[in-house]
Amino acid sequence: MIATASQPNLTLSAIRHKIPVYSWLALFLAMGLLGYASFQIQATSSITFDETFYLNAGVRTVASGTLDPAICDCGVAPLPIIICYLPPLLLSRNEYRHEVWVGQNDDPQLIIWPRRLNTLLVGMPLLIVIWLWLGRKCGPAGASLGVLMTATSPTIQAHAALATTDLSFALFGLLGILALAHYLERPTWVRLGILAIAMAACLSAKYSGVFLFPVAGLMFLGRALRDQNVTKKKLTPTNETSTEKSVESASVSQLSQGWWPVVRQTFVTYTLLLLLVIPLWWAFHGFSFTGPLKNVPLEVTPPDSPWVEMLGRGPWADWIMDQAHRRWKRPAPIAGVLFQYLHNKSGHTAFLMGETSLTGWRTYFPCTIGFKSTPSELILIALLLFGTISLRLAGCISWSKLDFSRRCLWLSLAVLAALLLFARINIGHRYVLILYPLFIMLGIDTIFMIYRNYIDRFPNTNGTSKAHWPRIIFTLSTSLLLAMQFWSSWSIQPHALSYFNGLCGGPEQGGRLLLDSNIDWGQDLPTLQQLLSSEDSSKVALQYFGTALPTAYGIEADPTKALRQPLEDYELLAISVTHLGGLYVFGNDPYQKFRTWQPDARAGYSINLYRLDTPERKAAFAQAIQEHEKARTQSLLKQ
Structure with missing residues (x-):
C-alpha cells in the first residue's frame, strides 16, 4: 500500500467536527504565545528604520486625504499601511510631516497601535491559515505541530510584533x-x-x-x-x-x-x-497617481533610461516619451514596481561575513536561512528536501499524485527561491519571511507522509498495521522538535529580531555574519536608555543606525556627527553594530579597531557600548571621528 499525498484531506466544513479539542487548544495556545511574545518585543523596541517611514506616510495620508505619493515612489506597497496604520491615525490628530524618513518625539506613542494591529490582523490570521491547511492535509496532530512551530519561530514573532x-x-x-x-x-x-x-x-x-x-x-x-x-x-x-x-x-x-x-x-x-x-x-x-508617467523631460532623458532601452530613439519614441512626461499620469502601482525594478538593477550595499557588495551574492539568502533559522526549522527544511526525494525514489509520491494546493505550494517555493537567488538587493533575512510558512506546511506534510509510509511497510499477520512503536517514535521525535523550537524562542526574548542560532555562534556573533535588519534595525533604544541611566549623558557619544529620535526614548547622548564636548572628555561610546561593521557610515570602516575589543555592555544585540578608558581607545575614537568628518566633507563637496 502506498501512502498517497491526498489523505486525510478533510473539508473545511468538517474541521470543527473532525479535529479534537486538543488541536483547538493548540491553536489558541499558539495565538496566545505569539501575542505574548509580540507584546514583549513591542514593549522593549524603539520604532525601527522602516516603521518611521510607514508612520510618517500614514500621517501624511490622513492629513492630505489621499494616499501619500511617497509610499509608492519609494517602492512600498500600501496595503500594510492601510490595514495597520490608517485606522489608529484616523482617530488622532497629527500635523502633516514633510520628511518621511525622520522620526518625531511622539513616535513611541503613535507606533503602539499599528504594531498591535499587525499582530492581530496579520500574525493571528497567518496562524489560522496554516492550522486549517495542515488540519486538512495531516489531521489534528499535524495542525497542532505546525501552528505551534509557527507561533514560536523567532522570525515570525519579530515581524508579527513590528508594523512592517x-x-x-x-x-x-x-x-x-x-x-x-x-x-x-x-x-x-x-x-x-x-x-x-x-x-x-x-x-x-x-x-x-x-x-x-x-x-x-x-x-x-x-x-x-x-x-x-x-x-x-x-x-x-x-x-x-x-x-x-x-x-x-x-x-x-x-x-x-x-x-x-x-x-x-x-x-x-x-x-x-x-x-x-x-x-x-x-x-x-x-x-x-504619483506624478507624470515619465519623470524627466525628453530633452534631459539619459541614454541608459529604461524608456530609451524599451523604445529606442526616433520620432515615435520621442513623441511617446514627451507625452508621457507632459500629459500622461503614472498609476501608483506602476511607480512602485518601477522603483523596485530600478532599485534591483542598481543594487544596494550589502554585508555578508565581513564583505560588502553593491550587487549581493547568490549565497546571501541561503546563508541568512542557515544563520537565522532555529535548529528545529533547519531540521524541518532538511526533512522536507531529503524526505521528499526519498518518497519520490520509493515511488510513494509523484507530481501527478499531488493535489493542487501541494503543487501550488511547491511551485511557489521553487519560484520564490529562484527569484531570491538572483536578487541584487541583499539587505535582510526578512525578504525570505514568506518561505517559512511554506517550509513549515510542506515540511510537516512530508513528515506525515513518511510516517504513514513507514507504518504501511510493517503489517501484522492479520493485515493490520503495527502502529504502536512507530507512533511512539514519531510522537517523541515531533515533541523534541517542538521543544527545541520553544527553547529557541524563549532564549532570545524579547530580542527576536536579532536571533541567530547557536550553530553560527548565536546573536553575540551575529554582527560578524550579517548586518542591517538581520540584527540591527534601530530597535534597542529603550534598552540603551536603561544602560545609560546611571551615566553622565554629556560624556556619552552615540553612533546610532536608525530613524528614531534617541531623545524620544530619554537618551541625551551626543550624536557623533554633532559632538558638543572635546573628544578627550567622552567616556563612553554607544555604537550600532551596523555602523560598527562599516556599513552605511561615513568613512572607510572608521570603527574597525573597536571590533577587536569585547564590548563592555550591550543594548540588546544591536548596540555595543565601549568604555573610552584607555589611551588606545580614546585614540581609536578620535581617529574614527576624524575619518567621519573627512568623508562627510568630501561628500558635501561632491554635491
Whole structure:
C-alpha cells in the first residue's frame, strides 16, 4: 500500500467536527504565545528604520486625504499601511510631516497601535491559515505541530510584533497561493474572482507578489494539459464501439493532441485573470497617481533610461516619451514596481561575513536561512528536501499524485527561491519571511507522509498495521522538535529580531555574519536608555543606525556627527553594530579597531557600548571621528 499525498484531506466544513479539542487548544495556545511574545518585543523596541517611514506616510495620508505619493515612489506597497496604520491615525490628530524618513518625539506613542494591529490582523490570521491547511492535509496532530512551530519561530514573532510589510506579504502571499489552488480544483467565475482579489491583495502588500504571475501561468498550463488528457481518455473507443465510431473518435483524439487547445485554454484563462487583477490591484492603491508617467523631460532623458532601452530613439519614441512626461499620469502601482525594478538593477550595499557588495551574492539568502533559522526549522527544511526525494525514489509520491494546493505550494517555493537567488538587493533575512510558512506546511506534510509510509511497510499477520512503536517514535521525535523550537524562542526574548542560532555562534556573533535588519534595525533604544541611566549623558557619544529620535526614548547622548564636548572628555561610546561593521557610515570602516575589543555592555544585540578608558581607545575614537568628518566633507563637496 502506498501512502498517497491526498489523505486525510478533510473539508473545511468538517474541521470543527473532525479535529479534537486538543488541536483547538493548540491553536489558541499558539495565538496566545505569539501575542505574548509580540507584546514583549513591542514593549522593549524603539520604532525601527522602516516603521518611521510607514508612520510618517500614514500621517501624511490622513492629513492630505489621499494616499501619500511617497509610499509608492519609494517602492512600498500600501496595503500594510492601510490595514495597520490608517485606522489608529484616523482617530488622532497629527500635523502633516514633510520628511518621511525622520522620526518625531511622539513616535513611541503613535507606533503602539499599528504594531498591535499587525499582530492581530496579520500574525493571528497567518496562524489560522496554516492550522486549517495542515488540519486538512495531516489531521489534528499535524495542525497542532505546525501552528505551534509557527507561533514560536523567532522570525515570525519579530515581524508579527513590528508594523512592517514583511509578515503581511507572507500572509497575503500564502492566501494567493491557496486561492490559486482553490480555483484549479474546480474552475468557476466566482473562484476566479476570489483568486484575482487574493493576487491583487498580495501585490498590494509587497510588490514581490509578482511571483504569483509565473506560478499561475505554469499551473494554468498544467491544468490545461490535464484537461486534454482527460478528454483523450473520454474519446478513446471501447472494444464494443463500431468501426465507424472508432474512426471518428480517433480523428477527434488526434485533433485534441495538438498544442493549440492547451495554449488557447491557458491564454484565455491567464488573460481573464490579468484583466481582473490589474484594476483590483490599482483599487487597493485608491486609484491614485504619483506624478507624470515619465519623470524627466525628453530633452534631459539619459541614454541608459529604461524608456530609451524599451523604445529606442526616433520620432515615435520621442513623441511617446514627451507625452508621457507632459500629459500622461503614472498609476501608483506602476511607480512602485518601477522603483523596485530600478532599485534591483542598481543594487544596494550589502554585508555578508565581513564583505560588502553593491550587487549581493547568490549565497546571501541561503546563508541568512542557515544563520537565522532555529535548529528545529533547519531540521524541518532538511526533512522536507531529503524526505521528499526519498518518497519520490520509493515511488510513494509523484507530481501527478499531488493535489493542487501541494503543487501550488511547491511551485511557489521553487519560484520564490529562484527569484531570491538572483536578487541584487541583499539587505535582510526578512525578504525570505514568506518561505517559512511554506517550509513549515510542506515540511510537516512530508513528515506525515513518511510516517504513514513507514507504518504501511510493517503489517501484522492479520493485515493490520503495527502502529504502536512507530507512533511512539514519531510522537517523541515531533515533541523534541517542538521543544527545541520553544527553547529557541524563549532564549532570545524579547530580542527576536536579532536571533541567530547557536550553530553560527548565536546573536553575540551575529554582527560578524550579517548586518542591517538581520540584527540591527534601530530597535534597542529603550534598552540603551536603561544602560545609560546611571551615566553622565554629556560624556556619552552615540553612533546610532536608525530613524528614531534617541531623545524620544530619554537618551541625551551626543550624536557623533554633532559632538558638543572635546573628544578627550567622552567616556563612553554607544555604537550600532551596523555602523560598527562599516556599513552605511561615513568613512572607510572608521570603527574597525573597536571590533577587536569585547564590548563592555550591550543594548540588546544591536548596540555595543565601549568604555573610552584607555589611551588606545580614546585614540581609536578620535581617529574614527576624524575619518567621519573627512568623508562627510568630501561628500558635501561632491554635491
